[in-house]
Amino acid sequence: MAVIGSYLKKHTEALVKDVGIEPACTVTGKSKATLGRYYSDNDEHSDRFMPIDAVAQLEQAASYPHVTAALAELRGITLNFEDRRNSTGRKGGVNADVIALAQRFAMLMAEYQESMEDGRISVNEAKRLLKETTMLQQVLVDMKLNLEEESD
Template sequence: MAAMGSYLKKHTEALVKDVGIEPACQLTGKSKATLGRYYSDHAEHADRFMPVDAVAALEEAASYPHVTAALAELKGISLSFDENRRNTKEKGGVNSDVIALSQRFAMLMGEYQQSIQDGVITVNEAKRLLRETTQLQKVLIDMKLHLEEETGDLSS
């Protein structure tokens, strides 16, 4: 449970930072201190988690559903968006997605190569790798949506 709690807290922090602390306070009606407690890794806050209604309000404003995606990953579920959230304004279909996928993967591998050079991946390096992984995941979701659109299969 401790590892799962820590994982959820890290994604809660990513969600709040994605939206911004001030807007997050306004959207949830919570103070900065309260929001901070939801993702604090201190022992006294180990059992505090953000309420679902606050998560929903923040994920509506965020660029990515960080907490929902984390919950899905913990359960072995993959998500796809029901609204179009393109990585770029370009509409080229699957061919453009393949190019974007290649570019994102190259960026991830570049980050990995830099991170592993000294044999240790630091916390900051891990955060950069996580950001690139998340961006790669977004491209894959776009590609999945395009493939479903082209095949007429919207039931995966």
């Protein structure tokens, strides 16, 4: 359970930081301290998690459903993230997706190479790798959606 709790706390932190701490307080009606406790890895807060209604409120305001995606990953489920609220989704079809995929993968590999220069991955380096991995995942989702659209 400790590994799952730590995993969920990291994604809860990503969610709060995606929205921004001040806006997250406004959206949820919770204080900075309370939100911080939800993703704190201190032993005294190990059994404290964000309520699901607060997660739903924050994910509505976030660019990506961090906690929902983490829960799905823990169950081995792949989500199909189709948030196109801002109508600025990339156009160009599969060819543009392949190019974006290659670029994102190159960025991930560059980040990995830089992280491994000293032979170990620090917490901050792991966070940067996680961010790049998430961006790569979003490109793959876009590519999947374009392939599905083209096959109709």
